[in-house]
Amino acid sequence: MFEKERGDIETRLKEYLAGQNVPFEEDFKWSSIPFAGEWGIATSFFQAAASAARADQKVNVPQRAQELAEGAAKALGMPEGFGRVEAVRGYLNLYFVASRYSQRVVDGVLAEGADFGRGERLNRRIMVEFSQPNTHKALHVGHLRNMMLGAALANILEFAGWDVVRANYIGDFGKDVLKWVWNYRKHHNGEQPPEDVTRWMGDLYAEANANLENDPAGEKEIEALFHRWEAGDEEVVGQWRTTRQWSLDGFNQAYDLMGIRFDRFYYESDFEKSGKEYVEELIRRGIARDERPAGPVIVKIDELLGSETEEYRVLVVLRSDNTALYATWDLVLAQRKFKDYPDLDVSLYVVDVRQSQHFKQVFKTLELAGFEPIKKATHLPYEIVNLPGNITMSSREGTIVLLEDFIREAVSRARQVSEESNPELDEKTRAEVAWAVGLGAIKYPLIARDHTKIATFDWESALDFNGQAAPYIQYAHVRANSILRKLDGDLPPGAPPAHDLDLKEVALIESLAAFPQAVQRGAGEFRTLQITNHAFELAKAFNEFYNACPVLNAEADVRAFRLRLVAAARQVIANALGLLGIQAPPVM
């Protein structure tokens, strides 16, 4: 929030360095001042000292850095709005007059409201592809990590200033799907799904795998279904379409529940035909090698690159029996995205880490084929969710925690805690609270760790709502709201604080002011972690303030300032939770 102040000081620091004959071209890096418990900005002179050292050999860098910091402090004097300037161990620390800037932060937050933290529009477009559920299977906790990562990332990017396209790529075709249809025709023909559709779809998928193992004719029959589907056989296509829709309805229900929406849906089945045509083109152009019928159609990427290494290896783009596979579709989908959105600057794939090589291969193949825009494609690999004992969640093995079971348990747990801690609530409100808290609790931990870290799911910690968890943040929001509810009438007008600010007030204000940077950093690094961490730190700062600083009972001036501070804190907590797709309930 203090770009202008920083900019002015930076200009003067550069003038000072130039006057000292110290070559320094880079920008200064600013951070907050550690240990001080006070509010300010800091920068170091090590880089400048190092470049001075390179110019004339004999300089001791730390010593020179301290000299430069001291000199800079002297040259700077006392800039407007700062109360103290010090040079410590090569650092220049500039302490704000907190009373002066605290009003600016609070007023700024309240004026911008839900837009506080929003970046300027970049006029750059990014597509975030995420979720990618497979029809005829059940959604489980592993899918939830992807959904949350993609959804939160899309929110953060949009808030940071990007034009965002939220894309979903539905796996509605392929061998697994036809396997399901095969089993359905054999053992459940004509059956309608029960109320619990997605669970039933998942159960039948596991059943299909089991039945296939005991059925020697199965593979051939499924292959026959493949060809009937391709030929447009009405019976097979009809059954496929009906059963597929059951899954899609279930997915949409889940998306509604989780508060996730998409701008664009792609379906694997749509790329069956164009994918095969593209493979033929690759064969004609000598990029793909056709080994049918003895082998598949392959792209020997390293060979085409003239490379001796095995970095890219071999991509199979069509099976020997002429059926398409994931790579077939992905080659055309990647191009289709740029056809649909010609102004796309980034095409981001949120897909788990096990497919890293696959995307490397697909992107490189398209590059070899001369499709230039593919250079804007990026795979964002995230680690999967395992069960304790490092057991991978697998629909086939049945080692999964169903999304709906997880949601039900979390909401029920949230209701139970709510009943214990706030018995006054009416039934309708209690139900809303239980949903808001239960859903928040399951979402937060999946995006609060770096996406390169494997997440382990266990019921006990998943249902622990204390400490660094969504309910803690929601609770801070509730407490802020609770104070403001007791205020009859409007907030008092903005005014500089007349009292000496409590350390907890300063820390809270500093955290509010830092939110926009957290948004920019999260967007720049494609990391939801920046926002989950900041939301937690903000809530922590508020809880500590709440504990140390009375608001409603404070004397008039103090009360007026703190009421506005509480309102600002409530706003920023809500903004942060909003980016994460987590509700900020008014009561708990």
Add this chain to the structure above:
RNA sequence: GCCCUCGUAGCUCAAUGGACAGAGCGAUGGCCUUCUAAGCCAAAGGUUGCAGGUUCGAUUCCUGCCGAGGGCGCCA
């Protein structure tokens, strides 16, 4: 055999190359007659896997080793 991640407190995780490596959980001791205790406070807990290198400065970058996981011609 090749490629990619990860390794930080007992556990789960943070830390734009920068000052004294921080949180949560668990364990210990306190705080509800003040705005909701899903909270707060206090003390405890570390050779950042190991060894080198680059740098004024390395948890962060590079190399090697050790350990864990993942991927590698017809799964997605």
